[in-house]
Amino acid sequence: MKHITLILGFTVTLFGQRLETALDEKSGKPMLVGIAVRADIMKDSYGEWYALEYEDYEIDNDLVTASRDFLDSTEVQVFLGTWCEDSRREVPRFFKILDEMGWSENQLQMIMLDRNKTSGYGLEKDKNIHHVPTFVVYKKRQEIGRIVETPIETLEEDLFNILIGDPSTPNYAEWKPERK
Numbered sequence: 285m286k287h288i289t290l291i292l293g294f295t296v297t298l299f300g301q302r303l304e305t306a307l308d309e310k311s312g313k314p315m316l317v318g319i320a321v322r323a324d325i326m327k328d329s330y331g332e333w334y335a336l337e338y339e340d341y342e343i344d345n346d347l348v349t350a351s352r353d354f355l356d357s358t359e360v361q362v363f364l365g366t367w368c369e370d371s372r373r374e375v376p377r378f379f380k381i382l383d384e385m386g387w388s389e390n391q392l393q394m395i396m397l398d399r400n401k402t403s404g405y406g407l408e409k410d411k412n413i414h415h416v417p418t419f420v421v422y423k424k425r426q427e428i429g430r431i432v433e434t435p436i437e438t439l440e441e442d443l444f445n446i447l448i449g450d451p452s453t454p455n456y457a458e459w460k461p462e463r464k
Contacts, residue, residue, distance in 0.1 A: 308367045315367045316396040318404050330366055337376035347440040348384045354447035357424045362394045364417040370433050371417040378439055421446045
């Protein structure tokens with residue numbers, strides 16, 4: 285039993301260091317920075333906007349159902365700022381869509397950025413993150429598309445078009461990382 289307690293204590297300490305609360309100098313309000321899980325934005329003042337957007341958003345069930353067939357070997361990185369109005373609107377809606385699709389939390393990584401678009405862990409480095417939220421979709425570890433700031437059509441339609449590899453979908457994966 286002592287062994288389990290030690291492992292749990294280490295795990296809590298390790299995960300406790302992945303996310304920080306910083307003061308947003310522009311608004312004077314707290315913001316999250318680092319690597320997060322969904323539960324981090326479902327509590328405190330973040331939970332208010334999360335719950336409102338999640339509950340009020342009406343998804344397109346036909347597109348969500350059609351998208352389920354294309355989820356195999358697919359992962360998403362979500363870059364967001366708790367200080368950003370677009371993030372506060374689009375991220376809860378995106379999670380509602382993923383929930384309806386049956387998306388596994390293991391297929392998602394959420395990176396919280398400050399106003400300088402940095403997380404403190406460098407996960408945004410060489411990813412061309414210039415607006416938040418940015419949803420980067422990967423298939424077999426290769427980027428196949430992204431939704432930047434707001435969808436072109438709807439979140440469901442943009443995600444569906446990325447998943448099926450629609451060539452007419454604006455694909456932001458064409459950028460080349462800066463070489464140093």
